[in-house]
Amino acid sequence: MLDVEGGSSVKRVVESLESYIAVCPSCLKKTLVITEFIYEIPFFGRVLITTGKCPGCNYKFSDILSLEEHEPTRFTVKVSEVEDLNALVIRSKTASIRIPELGIEISPGPAAQPYITTIEGVLYKTLDVAESYCEDKDSPEYKRAVDNIRRAIRGELEFTFILEDPCGNSGIVHRRPERVVVERIES
């Protein structure tokens, strides 16, 4: 399901739109429950959040769509203060995330997990993925990578957080907007 974290930064559900039943793309039965609702995110605007769940086969999906006009954009934050870790990240399926200093690359695509969380939340998710999928946990590379992510979470390691979305459905909301470099990219 869709992760919506970030505490008070995510204001509230402004409208509950609707819930309906559709054909499940996995088991092809008409049992897929789709729910759509709108979140109002301060300084970003309204987003439409769609989640689908099939009780028959456990198929799930979720997506985030910005309801405001946002251009294809790259957001860059030089994370050097604890406050930067608390910046809100709105990530749709079409967004990629890169943290070069930590060797992190999160690709867009149909299987990508959309979420609303903080930069710190993205680091925790990455840590989870590393711990779940790495086969050689004794290797020096793994230990170094995980140690670096933990240090970054504690604010002991400066890094660059880059979010790019050619469809303009993603964004970073920082308490101090001047900390975020915003560039227009080709769609």
Ligand SMILES: [Zn+2]
């Ligand atoms: Zn199904």
